Amino acid sequence: VNYIYMYSTIQIEVIDNIGIIKLNRPDKLNAINFQMVDELVDVLNKLDNDDKIKVVIITGNGKAFSAGADVKEMLETPLEEIMKKGHMPLWEKLRTFKKPVIAALNGITAGGGLELAMACDIIIASESAKLGQPEINLGIMPGAGGTQRLTRVLGKYKAMELVLTGKLIDSKEAERYGLVNKVVPDNSLIDEAIRLAREIAEKPIISIILAKEAVARAWDTLLQQGLDFERRNFYLALNTKEAKEGMRAFLEKRKPRWEND
Ligand code: CO8
Secondary structure, three states: OOOOOOOOOEEEEEEOOEEEEEEOOHHHOOOEOHHHHHHHHHHHHHHHHOOOOOEEEEEEOOOEEEOOEOHHHHHHOOHHHHHHOOOHHHHHHHHHOOOOEEEEEOOEEEOHHHHHHHOOOEEEEEOOOEEEOHHHHHOOOOOOOHHHHHHHHHOHHHHHHHHHHOOOEEHHHHHHOOOOOEEEOHHHHHHHHHHHHHHHHOOOHHHHHHHHHHHHHOOOOOHHHHHHHHHHHHHHHHOOHHHHHHHHHHHOOOOOOOOOO
8 A cells, every 4th residue: 555545435456556445434325425426536636647557446345335315415405405416427437437447346336336336447346236217206216327237237127127126136146137237245355356456457558548549439339430430549549659669669579568557
C-alpha cells in the first residue's frame, strides 16, 4: 500500500499502479448516498489524473457490493434537489473515466449498485454475490442505466423479467447471461481482481486508454460510427512510441520496455 486518501463513505488503497476503492457503509449494505457520490467522483478524478495509476478496482466492504441508492435519503429529499445534486455525476464521471475500472462484486449488488457495476468495464463476482434490479418492489424503477445496459447484455426478455419481478439472481446465472466476466470463490475475490488488474497494467497506458475508449464507444454508437471511432484511435495508437517499441520487441523476440511505468 503506497498511500491512502481519507474519505468517510469509501476507503482507498493503492497497490503499485492499481487503485482500489472500497464502498464503506457496510451497516447500510453500502447504499449509495449523495456523500458517497461526491466522494467517488472526487477520488475518480484523482485516480484518473494520477500518472502512477493504470487500473481501478471498485468493491464493497461487508456483505454487499451495494444495495443501491440510499432509500431513506431518496425518500426524504425533494425531487428538485435529487435532480440538481443527484446521483448522476457518478455515472457521468465513469462514462468519461479514462482508465479501466473492474467491479469486484463481493455480495448483494442491487438497484443502483448493479447500475454502478454495469458502468464499470469488467465485472467479476464472488460465488455468493446476488444481482438484480429490485426497484419495482419500492414502487419505483431503475434510474441509472438499469433498463438500458441490462437489456443490451441480457436481451429484452430476461431484462424484462428481472426489472419487472425485481428478483435477484446468483452470480453463476449472471455469468451465463454474460453480465459477469468471471465467478470466483468468495475468499479469493480481491486477489483475482488484483491479478486481472495487474495483467492489464502490464500494457502501455496509452493503448489501454485508447482501446478502452473504443470498446466503450460500441455501447453508444451505431456500428459505422463505432468503426470510424475505432479507426481513429487505432491510428493514434499506431503513432506512439509504445507502438514502435511493442512491434519492434515482437520482431526481435524480446519483452517490450514501456516508458513511464
Ligand atoms: N438504502 C438504504 N438503506 C439500505 C438499503 C438501501 N438501498 N439497503 C439496505 N439498507 C439498510 C437496511 O435498511 C438495514 O438498515 P438498519 O440495520 O438500520 O435497519 C441495513 O441496510 C441492512 O439491510 P437488511 O437488514 O435489509 O439486510 P438483509 O440482508 O435482510 O436484506 C436486501 C438484504 C434484500 C438487499 C435488503 O436490504 C433490500 O431489499 N435492500 C434494498 C434493495 C433495493 O431496493 N435497492 C434499490 C434501491 S433504489 C435504487 O437503487 C434506485 C437507483 C436510482 C439511480 C441512482 C443510483 C444511485
